[in-house]
Amino acid sequence: MKVLGILGSPRIGGNSDVLLDQALAGAREAGAEIEKIILSQKKIAGCLDCGKCNETGICVIKDDMGEIHKKVLEADALIHSVPVYFWAMTSQMKAYLDRWCAFFDEQWGMQKAYRPKFKEKKIGLITLCGDSNTSAGDPIVHSFKNTSDFAGLTWVGVVQASASSKGEIARNEAVKKKAFDLGKKAATP
Numbered sequence: 001m002k003v004l005g006i007l008g009s010p011r012i013g014g015n016s017d018v019l020l021d022q023a024l025a026g027a028r029e030a031g032a033e034i035e036k037i038i039l040s041q042k043k044i045a046g047c048l049d050c051g052k053c054n055e056t057g058i059c060v061i062k063d064d065m066g067e068i069h070k071k072v073l074e075a076d077a078l079i080h081s082v083p084v085y086f087w088a089m090t091s092q093m094k095a096y097l098d099r100w101c102a103f104f105d106e107q108w109g110m111q112k113a114y115r116p117k118f119k120e121k122k123i124g125l126i127t128l129c130g131d132s133n134t135s136a137g138d139p140i141v142h143s144f145k146n147t148s149d150f151a152g153l154t155w156v157g158v159v160q161a162s163a164s165s166k167g168e169i170a171r172n173e174a175v176k177k178k179a180f181d182l183g184k185k186a187a188t189p
């Protein structure tokens with residue numbers, strides 16, 4: 001069982017990072033092999049909608065997303081963690097998600113070659129926001145939940161938290177436990 005954590009915040013050691021680490025610790029406790037990708041340390045251009053991937057399943061843009069595509073395909077579970085920036089996900093996470101285009105064919109069906117890889121794959125989400133009302137993260141949940149359904153993934157749930165200063169969430173034991181349990185659930189067959 002491989003669990004891949006994908007960090008959409010550029011703030012290393014920030015709130016999304018702290019909760020993602022908790023989720024990955026939960027996955028490790030459940031026996032999974034874990035890996036974390038920090039999107040802000042990668043070069044990921046926006047999708048060009050050139051349509052070339054419709055035939056090949058491979059994106060023409062030569063950047064770090066090629067390697068990330070492979071890791072997403074190989075993982076049994078994906079956990080994304082991202083803060084709210086202006087009522088939406090960060091640009092790093094959006095560029096990454098748009099590049100999922102390569103997994104689909106012309107009719108927006110899953111590429112045949114990838115269907116077995118996506119069939120059993122699980123997906124979970126963590127959102128952070130400065131607003132005391134964690135529903136500020138709902139547009140991100142909407143985006144990931146729909147993408148999950150569209151790609152035929154198994155949704156394991158979402159943890160939504162509120163914090164502002166860097167790493168402040170580390171003092172919130174209740175939400176850390178929720179993130180840990182999300183990771184554990186993602187790693188449990």
Ligand SMILES: Cc1cc2nc3c(=O)[nH]c(=O)nc-3n(C[C@H](O)[C@H](O)[C@H](O)COP(=O)(O)O)c2cc1C
Nearest residue numbers: 009011014015016083084085086087129130131163
């Ligand atoms: C550019 C920018 C835009 C933000 N926009 C929002 C917002 O629209 N709503 C909100 O609740 N918090 C907003 N925040 C606050 C962050 O979501 C919050 O500080 C979060 O804890 C950051 O997570 P991180 O430590 O993982 O980077 C914004 C922060 C930045 C830097």
